[in-house]
Amino acid sequence: MIQPVDNVIETNGLSKSFGDVHALRGVDLAVPRHSIFGFLGPNGAGKTTLMKTLLGLSRPTSGSGTIFGHDIVQESVAIRERIGYLPQQPRFIEYLTARENLLFAAKFFFNGPQAKIQERCDEMLELVDLADKANRPTKGFSGGEKQRLGIALAQVNYPDLLILDEPASALDPIGRQSVLEIMERLRKYTTIFYSTHILDDVQRVSDNVAILNHGQVVTSGPIEIILSGKDGVVYTVTLKGKADGLGQRLSDLPWVTHASAKARNGSTIWQVSVSDEAAAEASLLRHVLSDTTVTVTEFSRKKYELEEVFMEIVKGDGDGR
Amino acid sequence: MAANRAFERVNEWNGLRGFANLLRKENRAWWGTRRWWVNALLWTGMLGGLTGLMLFVMPSLAEASGDPEVAAMGGLVPFGMEMGRSVFFQMSSLALAIGAIVLFQDAFLDEKHSGVAEWILSKPVARRSYVLAKLVAALLALPVLLIALPSLAAYLLLSLRGAVPFPVLPFLGGVGIVSIHTLFYLTLTLMLGTLFNSRGPIMGITLAFLLGGSVLGGLLKPLLFVTPWILSKVSPLVAGGQPVPAGMLWAPLAATAFWSLIFILVALAKFERTEF
Known part of the structure; x- marks a missing residue:
């Protein structure tokens, strides 16, 4: 009860x-x-x-x-x-x-x-x-x-x-x-x-x-x-090397809801939102590593800081009045 | 919480919750700091000194300057007694009203502005307790420090100058009128303290009422029956056992007491709705 x-x-x-x-x-x-x-x-x-x-x-x-x-x-x-x-x-x-x-x-x-x-x-x-x-x-x-x-x-x-x-x-x-x-x-x-x-x-x-x-x-x-953020479960993958077509390959996976990349200091950081946490844990990294031209330097589940959540919510308006 | 059960809880009527504790705090502010002896010395010294001057110094100066009033009144002692009594009662009405205004103009303001009132009212305290504690503490301190001590000094000086005890009952009658006059300005000031958030209007309205009263009362005589304006002139007559013009004693006294009560009720009602 x-x-x-x-x-x-x-x-x-x-x-x-x-x-x-x-x-x-x-x-x-x-x-x-x-x-x-x-x-x-x-x-x-x-x-x-x-x-x-x-x-x-x-x-x-x-x-x-x-x-x-x-x-x-x-x-x-x-x-x-x-x-x-x-x-x-x-x-x-x-x-x-x-x-x-x-x-x-x-x-x-x-x-x-x-x-x-x-x-x-x-x-x-x-x-x-x-x-x-x-x-x-x-x-x-x-x-x-x-x-x-x-x-x-x-x-x-x-x-x-x-x-x-x-x-x-x-x-x-x-x-x-x-x-x-x-x-x-x-x-x-x-x-x-x-x-x-x-x-x-x-x-x-x-x-x-x-x-x-x-x-x-x-x-x-x-x-x-x-x-946990409003985007659900998000994984962060940091890569070195060219990863042409990785975005498309990830998007084709049925449990990936969104994938985006940004370059930083010679690396590419991918943010992958997933709908099935278990499936992502079991095979997301494997899918990325199937591309032999890239090296994965970091793979983790994204942890939000309260500041990010707060800024997202009150974005663009420092004064709450 | 379990630890709480080891204590005797405060058991007061919710409508006056916190009154006893607040009254202790207000009394402490009067009697547990230097405030009491500063005021005792100030008002006794000022009004007693002025009365002494009128009783013992002014008659000789008047006689030396050839003032015919001295002889008309029967000599230095009767002249001095008349001067001392009149000046004490007239001046004490004015001075004590100003004293009440100055002493109580920030009774609410200070705590409202500093945040102390907000903190106190976050405790289980009825708002009327907050107002009444200030009023009752004032009604304990003011009669002793501003009225009784200077009056006792004046009484002793009058008795000393007359070489016989000054008649007690008429003197107490005069002191009673001064007290009601002072009470009016005390309650008016307290009420204005709940209505305004700065000293300007409080001081302005009370002092204008006090000082402008005699002018306004002179222009509109009926006002003298419903305000305290005539009381400062009536108190020396009562104290001297002299006749008071018809209707000039009980009507203004009753009106003054009535207004004081109204001011208290307005203060209570306004403070109940004040937001912090």
Whole structure:
């Protein structure tokens, strides 16, 4: 029996307009429980607007959405009870120390016991490696420290869902690495829904991805499916030597759907799309090698990088507005 | 999460969810930083100093310049008492209204602009809790720091100058009127903070209302019955046990309290619909 997918976030035709500007246009989204869901899109695509709408900080113009089955407009307080949120630029109460900010955030959820609350705050400071700065006012924190404290604040209530808006975008490589490690550590406890435009990060930690452009979700699903590309299975064959008629011979094979070549550094690189993976694995290379005038220097199944998929989708439009 | 069960969850009515925690934060901003003693010293020093000047220095200067009012009032002490009382109540009405405007013009703006409001409202917090916490904290801090301490200083100075305790009830009556006058400007400023996103309109509207009021009230007398404009002139009379012109006490007082309530309701309604 097929089990229904257990989604934490679901939106149906969610739209948000600011006057004539349509920030979100009928967004349909499903975020599975315990996934790390990367939400991609060029600047201005509507990523932050969607997050704010989910959190009740902004009202949808039309459409609907639920988180944990609660309506995002009518039951926002009940939703926020189970959420941790990291804004794009984390801000804190500046006259409070890091520990006091954590205590302040924790008191929105817990009344006591005080010792347990303190313990939880210390645990969070350890998690983000800020224990030694716990008693410093946050006013003097660096960008990386603010980001890490922001994650600790988002996580203090044991949220079932973490919403992180560009958690690593303003950080140097070491800070980014640290944030990704924290996200991986949290993976087993919570669902993480985060926006970013750093595609390497998404490919590294996410198991699900959605790409937003012009306020619309243009693709969404498990990352391995997204990375398999829309052209299906493609093999790359790099040859040396003349290969007259190879394109025709390949095209004649019943399971080859497309073959194209381009020259690079004295070699010819063939991209062969196939409809039958097993047949291609068994005999594609053999067909190529039947031409004795060529030497095969490389043969592999093509792996897409997320950047390729992303650029293909939002091609020719760096601005998602 | 299982670890969650070790904690006592916050058990508040959703309509005022987060209020207690936000009020603690607002109170901390007043009483846990230097803000409280800076304001205590500033307003007590300014209004107490001005009253002291009127009580102890001005009478001698007036007498030296041959001012006939000194003799008409029965000497230096009665003249000084009249001057001190009038100036304290009139000036405190004006100064404390300006104080309320200056202190609260950025109560919402700072946190809206910095992103702190957005962060706080991403927690299980009812929006009315956010507004009411600021208001209640202000209603705790303002009466103590801006009203009670300067009034106590003025009362002691008046009693010292008169060599007998100044009548308490009339004095408290005058302080009550000043408090309601200040409350009006506090709530007006808070409301404008929810309506506008920059300081300009907030400062402009409140100060224009305060300073332009006496001019407008002079031109359109009925306005004096439905605004706080006459209260700064009424408070010294009440404090001195002097008669107040008919209709000039309870009608403006009730109207001022009414407007304050309306401002609070508008602020709550507007903030409920504010988008971040």
